[in-house]
Amino acid sequence: MYEEYVQLLQKAADINNAAAVLGWDQETYMPPKGAAFRGRQLATLASLSHELVTSPRMSELLAQLRTDKGLDELQKANVLRSNEDHDKNSKLPPAFVEELSLLTSECFNAWIEARRQNDFGIFAPSLTKMVALKRRQAELYGYKAHPYDALVDEYEPGANVAMLDRLFDGIKQQLPPILATIKAAPQVNDDLFYRHYPRQQQWDFSVAVLKTMGYDMEAGRQDISEHPFSTSFAPTDVRVTTRVDEHNYASLLWSTIHEGGHALYEQGLPEEQYGLPLGAAASLGIHESQSRLWENCVGRSEAFWQxxxxxxxAVFPQQLADVTATDLYKACNKVEPSLIRTEADEVTYHFHVLIRYEIEKQLIEGTLQVADLPAAWNEAYQKYLGITPPDHKTGVLQDVHWSHGSFGYFPTYTLGSFYAAQFYIKAQEAIPTLLTDIAAGKTSDLLAWLRTNIHRHGRRYYSDELCELVTGKRLDPTYFLNYIKQKYTGIYGVRF
Amino acid sequence: MYEEYVQLLQKAADINNAAAVLGWDQETYMPPKGAAFRGRQLATLASLSHELVTSPRMSELLAQLRTDKGLDELQKANVLRSNEDHDKNSKLPPAFVEELSLLTSECFNAWIEARRQNDFGIFAPSLTKMVALKRRQAELYGYKAHPYDALVDEYEPGANVAMLDRLFDGIKQQLPPILATIKAAPQVNDDLFYRHYPRQQQWDFSVAVLKTMGYDMEAGRQDISEHPFSTSFAPTDVRVTTRVDEHNYASLLWSTIHEGGHALYEQGLPEEQYGLPLGAAASLGIHESQSRLWENCVGRSEAFWQxxxxxxxAVFPQQLADVTATDLYKACNKVEPSLIRTEADEVTYHFHVLIRYEIEKQLIEGTLQVADLPAAWNEAYQKYLGITPPDHKTGVLQDVHWSHGSFGYFPTYTLGSFYAAQFYIKAQEAIPTLLTDIAAGKTSDLLAWLRTNIHRHGRRYYSDELCELVTGKRLDPTYFLNYIKQKYTGIYGVRF
Structure with missing residues (x-):
């Protein structure tokens, strides 16, 4: 019976992974006119996969396996997670799922158009419907304390408002004085990133970095897309994308390392658990911990650039003639309040997330209306970062998430950074030579440590359980704050 | 009810087209380790699509629609073809389909390995099983005169041994004297193709050719693969692939034009018939007529090179300094018996097909055993082309088709050339300025004529019905023979 359950889930995984290939192609190579039929092909695959995992047969199997005494530990863990998924899925009536899917298309198109015309009014009506639908979804799922709990749980099982409030309260108290201290110090110059770096050399260097990280190019590849992403079709085929701007080297470099970190996680998931919960990533927060650990803790470290x-x-002798390794290290850690989340530094980044978290909570509890959202946005940016977007494109319309109905997603970015810092300290304890290894281009022990401690478990543990298992402690923002303080003390010559 | 039938077929089309995307990726970009999971993803999609089109609901719908008086002509044509497909599909028990699918994988892998080791013995056991299975398949389908009829009908509905024997008898009588005359004349020099042509310039020129042909680059793209092919995910997304050899310009040029011809057909299929028989190509023979018309009748014409x-x-001034347009025109029409079918000229090509046709017929009727196949192969090459392969890789193991179980496929290549010649004569009658148009780089009227007369019909007509509708006559090899004679009279200065 376990075997049949595995077969059904793996069949669904085949369909989902096929859809992922279509999605990858859509963002990388698909010609423009292919969009319409691609949309319906993806919709068909989504509904086929949904039919399979919510089929009466799957319900029967899960009900029986739930109490099956003959399963081993790993099998039990799979069945447990599948039952959780199934319970959650079955709370949404098919009509609701369809309504949400249709509204998502409408809302996404409205967002695209609103961005194009820099006009929030174009997005507002669909977003209003979306907020209403997500509020209904929270009611359907059910929750104990706050409707937002039901939504965030989809991305980060076990997370909730009580825990996130604590986390972000810490940020609100601790980060502003750090930012103020940095702003008062002599500023770092990062002009060097904006010189002319020819496309092919940038590309080749980024591939060399991926290989050094341990990304298996026989089980993946890098391509160009408008927005960098990583995607997996199996642990043996995990792809990353990036973009090249000849006048902004930072654009390619950090997205390569970031997506490479995500991809290393996917390449490290156990093949024999293909399609099963234990073959999938633990949560978005843990996924983001892997990308941020590589991008920030490793990629923006002095050792890495040594x-x-x-x-x-050697690749860019002219462009970097007047630049030292220390200049580069400092430049890639420049702290400065800015409008765009995805381009923010490691300190101000979390204000971007905080702002979205506070707004989302209010929208979902009904204390903020969509009509008042742009004003609330601008006010929050002034309050936390001291800047005001000149337009909606660089303000409230910058991120795609809300148009997808992804309320509860943003906090996982901050969780990811915090988990990353906590994991990285532990990795340094476990590998005493880690920094000198990295300075010698050797990251294999780090990757092996991540594989053993994080990747191979798949969804066996909740994020906070996993964190405790790996580091001996639940998530503790102190690790991140100490990491930040230590890093910027060196770079800005300040004391916190 | 017609609506429900359409929905079911379009859902199956979505799955098949998704599989086509996965197949395209497999041949173009997939990293090597992705192969195993990709295999199972493709198998899952194939079985899902097969389940849909052979579902009890589909049988009911087709049975009822078969006698529905309320359908219009196009709807009737769809239902007719779907019933034919359904009747054919239902003759194969699921166990047989599975056995064939498993054997196909085994046989393909054996062929790959046999080729690698240049050892027919590695392929023989699987091929023996395959021939036995195809003989059983012919029995399951049923046939009137010859078991091969049942197999060829899958690729070319309506074709059969009686018709093909007539066709190939004509070839056996008419082509040898033509070939002898050409061989006796002063030979053409095609060295110019084998100079050094840098990759990027080759590529850019091939894209320019595709655009001139009318291939819509907004609804398609060209990529690199080991074996050139074209594939369609919808009429709005039809892709071609080619390969680049810097020391063999012919390799890229002709495959681009050939695959471009296939792709123009797919781009010309009616979008509103997506997923239905009238949205699909008429047959492999008609498909091949489109690729050969563009490759040979147009691409190897004097007007085209004018x-x-x-x-x-201008792109290759050094490489072509001593070459005239006439030299090039002659070089790309050089006739010479050779071992590899895919590289053969327009005359000797049909001996390659004839040899395979004769062998296939004997294998399927049981008068030739797989063990005797290599000897039969070499004998036939000596008999028809006067050459003997030095090894099996360039002999009996050169083509993939038999490992796929595709018996009855090869004749469609010759049918395609013959249809192409007959269509092309008709197109010249319909567009009196065609040759001067082509000489001025204008092929839009030709494409429009193909769209109106061939593409837009989809599978509405059988190939021979379509041929009669377009040209007023059933398929008549005289058109091809006259085309060949006229062409080579000019090039070799001979009289036939």
Whole structure:
């Protein structure tokens, strides 16, 4: 019976992974006129997969396996997670799922058009409907304390408002004085990133970085897309994308390392658990911890550039003639309040997330109306970052998430950074030579440690359980704050 | 009810087209380790699509629609073809379909390995099983005169041994004297193709050719693969692939034009018939007629090079310094018996097909055993082309088709050339300025004529009905023979 359950789930995984290939192609190579039929092909695959996992047969199997005494530990863990998924899925009536799917298309198109015309009014009517639908979804799922709990749980099982409030309260108290201290110090110059870096050399260097990280190019590849992303079709085929701007080297470099971190996680999931919960990532927060650990803790470290800077300078001798390794290290850690979340530094980034978290909570509890959203947005940016967007495109319309109905997603970005810092401290304890290894271009022990401690478990543990298992402690923002303080003390010559 | 039938078929089409995307990726971008999971993803999609089109609901719908008086002509045509497909599909028990699918994988892998080791013995056991299975398939389908009829009908509905024997008897009588005459004349030199042509310039020129042909680059794209092919995910997304050999310009050029011809057909199928028989190509023979018409009748014509030669020479001034347009025209029509079918000229090509046709017929009727196949192969090559393969890789193991179980496929290549010649004569009658148009780089009227007369019909007509509708006559090899004689009279200065 377990075997049949596995077969059904793997069949659904085949369909979902096929859809992922279609999605990857859509963002990388699909010609423009292919969009309409691609949309219906993706919709068909989604409904087929949904039919399978919510089929009466799957319900029967899960009900029986729930009490099956003959399963081993891993099998039990799969069945447990599948039952959780199934319970959650079955709370949404098919009519609701269809309504949400249709509204998502409408809302996404409205967002695209609103961005194009820089006009929030175009987005507002669909977004209003979306907020109403997500509020209904929270009621359907059910919750104990706050409707937002039901939504965030989809992305980060076990997370809730009580826990996130604590986390973000800490940020609100601790980060502003850090930011103020940095702003008062002599500023870092990052002009070097905006010189002319020819496309092909940028590309080749980024591939070299991916390989050094341990990304298996026989089980993946890098392509160009408008927005960088990573996607997996199996642990043996995990792809990353990036973009190249000849006058902004930072654009390619950090997205390569970031997506590479995500991809290493997917390549490290156990093949033999293909299609099963234990073959999937633990949560979005843990996923983001992997990308941020590589991007920030490793990629923006002095050790990393000790190894890579001579190589980079050899590729771009003219552009970097007047630049030292330390200049580069400082430049890639420049702190400065800015409008765009995805381009923010490691400190101000969390204000971006905080702002979205506070707004989302209010929208879902009904204390903020969509009509008042742009004003609330601008006010929050002034309050936390001291800047005001000149338009909606660089303000409230910048992120796609709300148009997808992804309320509860943003907090996982901050969770990811915090988990990353906590994991990274632990990794340094476990691998005493880690920093000198990285300075010598050797990250294999780090990757092996991540594989053993995080990747191979799949969804076996909730994020906070996993964190405790790996680090001996539940998530504790102190690790992140200490990491930040230590890093910027060196860079800005300040004391916190 | 017709609506429900359409929905079911379009859902199956979505799945098949998704599988086509996965197949395209497999041949173009997939990293090597992705192969195993990709295999199972494709198998899952294939079985899902098969379940849909053979579902009890589909049988009911087709049975009722068969006698529905309320359908219009196009709807009737769809229902007729779907019933034919359904009758054929239902003759194969699921166990047989599964056995064939499993054997196909085994046989394909054996063929790959046999080729690698240049050892027919590695392929023979699987191929023996395959021939036995195809003989059983012919029995399951049923036939009137010859078991091969049942198999060829899958690729070319309506074709059969009686008709093909007539066709190939004509070839056996008419082509040898033509070939002998050409061989006796002073030979054409095609060295110019084998100079050094840098990759990027080759590529850019091939894209320019595709655009001139009318291939819509907004609804398609060209990529690199080991074996050139074209594939369609919808009429709005039809892709071609090619390969680049810097020391064999012919390799890229002809495959681009050939696959471009296939792709123009797919781009010309009616969008509103997506997923239905009238939205699909008429047959493999008609499909091949489109690729050969563009590759041979247009692409290897004097008019074509009148337009393109100055452009080509501008791109490759050094390589072509001593070459005239006439040299190039002659070079690309050089006739010479050779071992590899896919590289053969327009005359000797049909001996390659004839040899496979004769062998297939004997294998399927049981008068030739797989063990005797290599000897039969070499004997036939000596008999018809006067050459003997030095090894099996360039002999009996060169083509993939038999490993796929595709017996009855090869004749469609010759049918395609013959249809192409007959269509092309008709197109010249309909567009009196066609040759001067082509010489001026204008092929839009030709494409419009193909769209109106062939593409837009989809599978409405059988190939021979379509041929009669378009040209006023059933397929008549005289058109091809006259085309060949006229062409080579000019090139070799001979009389036939």
């Amino acid at each position: 190894y890579f800077y001579p190589q980079l300078q | 337009y393109f030669y100055p452009q080509l020479q």
